[in-house]
Amino acid sequence: MDRALEPHAGWTFLTNHARVLAAIFDDHTVRVRDIAARCQLTERAVQKIISDLEEGGYLTHERQGRSNVYRIAQGTFLRHPADAGATVADLLSLLVHQDNRRATVAEAQETH
Template sequence: MAEVPEPHTGWTFLTNHARVLAVIADNQTVRIRDIAARCRLTERAVQKIIADLEQDGYLSHTREGRGNTYRIEPGKVLRHPAEAGLTVAALLSLLVQDEADRSLLPEPDTGGA
């Protein structure tokens, strides 16, 4: 797994719900512990976000052994009126593609040798 960035204070462009959904889109069998690490959240916060997403029909899961397999509803429309008509699939196509593109970038030069 890639190195997790340092925590950030202040406002950001994405909500924690969008971050969790993007991580699940990248790996439908990801563990809550790993979601929490990638999103810089507590496991309890991730569980609450997953419950929110499931309650509103954006996400479902099936139990497989000791883990879960998640299913995202790609045609579900985003909640805010400003995003009227924008689907989860459209949002995730931007976020997941960005992650794929970033993994192809060279590591930043930190100046150390």
């Protein structure tokens, strides 16, 4: 069941760049429009983030017909010095683990 997401003001734990990367990891053929909806961003903001990620070497895309197919450079190291040694794959594995856990909790709630 999809629930409407409420706008959020203030700081958050994940950056918009991490959210966009996670959306692409979830579906490597996802459209910018769908990323924007999922991450609660404008399409223009998503396009800028994708450009940043490509310039940083974290992401590439290939045009296939009218769609883009993205490829994440999972071995690329995270940028912040405090994250030295951690890779994009490490980050994504944490996010996927959390998504799987959230789905399990949601399924359990629906059956009760």
